[in-house]
Amino acid sequence: MVLRSGWAGAWHAGHPGDPRVGLSVPLRSSSDLTAALTALREAGVQATLLLSPTVARAAARSVAPADLAGHELGGLGDPAGAPLLDVLGGAPVTTWGTPERLRDLGGLGSRGLHALPPVVDAPAPGALLTVDPARLPGVLADLKRLGYRPVPVRDVPDLRAATGRDLFLHGYTRLVEDRFARQHGVIDLAQRADAVMRVAPLDHAPAPLPLPRSAHTAELHLHSPRVVGLASRSALTAYRAYLRSLRDVGAALQERPELQEAQAVFAVTLFHAPLAQAGFTLLDLPPATARWYGLGFRLLRVAYGTTRAPSEDTPKMAWLPREDFLRRYG
Secondary structure: OHHHHOHHHOEEOOOOOOOEEEEEEEEOOHHHHHHHHHHHHHHOOOOEEEEOHHHHHHHHHHOOHHHHOOOEEEEOOOHHHHHHHHHHHOOOOOEEOOOOOHHHHHOOHHHOOEEOOOOOOOOOOOOEEEOOHHHHHHHHHHHHHOOOEEEOHHHOOOOEEOOHHHHHHHHHHHHHHHHHHHHHOOEEOOOOOOOOEEEEEEOOOOOOOOOOOOOOEEEEEEOHHHHHHHHHHOHHHHHHHHHHHHHHHHHHHHHOHHHOOOOEEEEEEOOHHHHHHOOOEEEOOOHHHHHHHHHHHHHHHHHHOOOOOOOOOOOEEEEEEHHHHHHHHO
């Protein structure tokens, strides 16, 4: 947990809208090194190779410099071995796999080294992934399929040391957003690098939808950090991501049992202009409801530290009947 606050200079993930992910591979034996170099070469990918001092000495004797070209060298195990890696790589080492002993972790900062953050469950734009050599071929294939570009940790855009705010955001995500998703059955459709949608099945039609209250519906939830990240690259990039993600929702409407009865798709959002361009009908919310949602969106901006205000400051409901939605995006 202390790594998420930046202790010992621990790295934090990079740009939330960039498909590049930092790939590091822990190598605990010479056979690990051989397997990793083979898998990376076949995939045409460079990575951060985390070498223990023992493997580093073997590599210095047996691995040609050309085999390491393009890869970043990082450390694993006792950080006292950092000078050997500096010589082997021809440049100062900056990234270090998290040591098992707390006292070794505390020694990273004094050597100008940055620990990797805890292992993440799934890739995300700007994420730092640590993958064992045996899993490399499968993970690399999945990353390519999902539109990610694995690169050495040093090449991740906006890479920085973590801060206490990052620890707060991690806690907020786990205690608030993840809990909400579990309680409301939110279906995550954001596995792809440019996917920005989640969808929740509802057993009612909230106002002001022009449907009977008992009608089942599907509520869209935007992946806010990713939308903001994509929009910071370009408005066109974000809009295209919207359209691709709506097709993901169309597939879910047809394939997911919990969405079979949904008679409409709707979202309450500040980002309603792209949905209007995509064919959705916009509805004004009741004033009290609009103020409530507006407060929630402002709190989200505070939690995520978003400094760029959305182009709209009044949330609206955007909706499409199921048949119309599937006609466009099914």
